[in-house]
Amino acid sequence: MLPSLVLFSFFVWVPLLSNISLSLYTTKGFEKIQFSGLENYLAVFKDDLFVGALLNTCEYAFWSVIIGFLAPVIMAIILNEIVHFKGFFRVCAYLPNMVPGIAAAILWTFLFDPSAGSMVNSIIVALGKEPSLLIDDSDLSIILIIIAMTWKGAGATMLIYLASLQSIDSTYYEAARLDGANFMQRLRYVTIPHLLPNISTLFVLQIISVFQVFYEPMVMLDGGTDASISLMLLSYNYAFKDSKSGYSAATGVILAAIIIAFTLLYNFVQKKLSPQSE
């Protein structure tokens, strides 16, 4: 008990409380100079970059739900239906997860390069269209980053769904078949209800993880642009590019508060909607 408590305090609580404390001071480098109350928070809220980063982060969350959330569910369902080479496809689906994050981001940067000779642009040109700015296009950059993140992370999430799918008693499917249910009906009345607990948990985890998106825009857009900067990246820029560690700490606290609020709201709604609460 004691060693784990010591380690937990040292690695989790001390940095956490130090960060909160740092956010309440004027700073020089990482040194606290003078207590300034909520000044850092007010300054951060007034910064246009913060507002932009907050909106971008919400946009990341939105697209991750649209693109990244459904992909592993679909992958798991397809994989569950495959009869031959199941193991092979499972490994293939998981492989991107084993690629280091930075390497994956660099790989996708090459694919989404705005030059006419990049892979994606070559395909676009071959289809008779004009080359696109791709990752440099402010309207596309977040979507493309989410695609790269989904490619990297969907395999692991898919395995969780797959495990859940494989735990469904086959008699349910047999009964559904006997009742004349087609694939879509089996999906609706058997598969999805069984996946729901996982889906809801992974949904929250997905939102939490996407709210912390950091290195992808940094690597794929060479430090990030106004159109793609996330709250985490902004916090990093405050600390390491602007030497404003107080601002950085305040941004971190705000981000944590948003995530906590979201989680509490989710738990509240979940409780209200769950049958046990009725």
Place this chain on the structure above:
Amino acid sequence: MKKFLCVLFSLSVFACTLIGFTGCKEKNEKIQIELGMWPEANLTQDIAMYKYWESQFEEAYPQYDIIAAPYTYNLQAFVSDAASGVLPTVFQTWMTEPPSLIENGYIRDITDQLEQLGWLDKLDEGLAANLTVNNRVYGVPRDGYAMGLMINKKIFEEIGIFYDSDGDGVTDIVDEEGNPLYPTTFQEIYEVSQIVCEYTEAKGIAILSSNQNGGWQFSNIAWNFGAVLQEKNANGKWVSHLNSQACIDALEWIQMMKNEDLIAPGVTLPYSDWYKLIGTRAVAMCFAGSDAISMPVTNYNFNKDDLVLVPMPGDGVHQAYSLSGGTPFVFSKDATDEQVLGALRFLEYMGRSPVVSDVARAAIERGHQTAQSKGMPIVPTIKPWKSHDYLAMIEEIEPQYINVNMEYYQEFFDTIDQMRRVEEPNYCQKMYEELDRAIQAVLENPATANPTALLNTANNNFTNKYLNELNK
């Protein structure tokens, strides 16, 4: 009991580690100097050169112990390195950085040590300006650079702009009467770029646009359209003019180039793109510093004889400038006076000090020989020290090692003293960041972007976030 032993063991390991670190310091009584400019492990020829300098230095100054501590300055890692006290005694940075490093207390004042060595009045004033705050000096320049227009000679030959004008069998960059064949104005760059795009697969020019590099280059372009980016007003307050008509003209020039697809593609071009683009024949021209000529050669095996560096273009009306900066050696806040003195003395053994001696001479020659053996282009340098005997020594050594056709560089180096202009004095990197945004917006939507509005935003942001703070 088991838990108690676990805790006891953990504490013992922690205590032993602490004792180990303390022991390291006490073991060696020599003054340790960690050299951040020591080459990275893959640069074997450079390491051999540094080891030679180290052995010579330690022989002459046995009280010092030189420690190799390769350190590459970058914004991402620096603050945490400085905060955790792992900076080497001396390291290299960029010329725009010292003001913020000084403000945050990361580097130390070395005025007294420079005075003690008699070097203080030998510094080049232009380069020393960025290293000086309140008459205290915080570093020494390693070397200087000035920005110029780099040209891929082969492409210019292919489109018939460069040819052998004097009949000696070698391509010339001036005509029979000595008039430049290369572009000397932004309008000429535009016209040449049209020809490049029409007859080759390359684009006309690369315009950098991210990581403050866009603003860095743009400030030089804007100066040459007649812009004054920062100045003190009558009340002694700093004001910026990023939205002046000259700046708008400069951004509109970029917009025009982009609108006609004469610029390398992309919206966020980082520094490494200029040498990639020119080294791979993707563009015919780019703006680059005179200290970075070797980049396309060493990174993309570009033939050094196919590079041309000419003065920065102008608008044909205003004085054309060449943005000048350099690489300074700065000293960690934790370095002691003795360490600073030792590190400065070591610069003589690297040939980077104003000292004229056989040791310095040999070091400079060795540096050139190493560069030669690596196939790097060697051109004249912008000297960081101004004392006559130092300049005479360099003038004597340098010409022996120049391995490029100086005809392709002569105009640049002949005019550089009149054209050099140091970077803006306040929050330069922040100003570049604001300008980056305006450039990116123009590159992304060249048909619809409004340079005036973009530069108004840049100017307001820069004033509100930085200059107003400074003027308080």
